[in-house]
Amino acid sequence: MKVVYEAANLIDAHLVRHALEAAEIPVFLRGEQLLGGMGELPLFGVIAVCVPDVVWPQAREIVEALPLNEPPAAAADDEVGEGGWQPA
Template identity: 80%
Template sequence: MKVVYEAANLIDAHLVRHALEAADIPVFLRGEQLLGGMGELPLFGVVAVCVPDLAWPQARAIVEAMPLGEAPQERDADDPGLAGEGWLPA
């Protein structure tokens, strides 16, 4: 097994896991059970998404295409896409 992604949090790890499983790549989350014991463990690099060695190149391409850790793009108030959503800005 090779690490294809070191997650900052459990949500990111599961997003990557589901994307890889949708591509029929088997996934193992290393360190998922350790998140409750942060007392003596490092805060970063605890959860890693691992895949079989042969599937690593395909898995890496999928992970790199995902918008992980990117800030959401701001939308312009004049964007016509906002009018149909039924939400008003606060």
């Protein structure tokens, strides 16, 4: 098994996992069970998304295509136009 992605949090790890499983790539989340071990303290660098060695190149392409850690795109209707809302 090779690490294809080191997740900053559990949500990112599961997003990557589901994307890989949708491509029929087997996935193992290393360190998922350790999150509750420290109680309320955050743990970083503990969760790793692992795949078999033979599918690692394909899995890496999928992970690189995911919009992880990118700011959300601004919507076109966020701009204030004529008759639109005005900040206080």
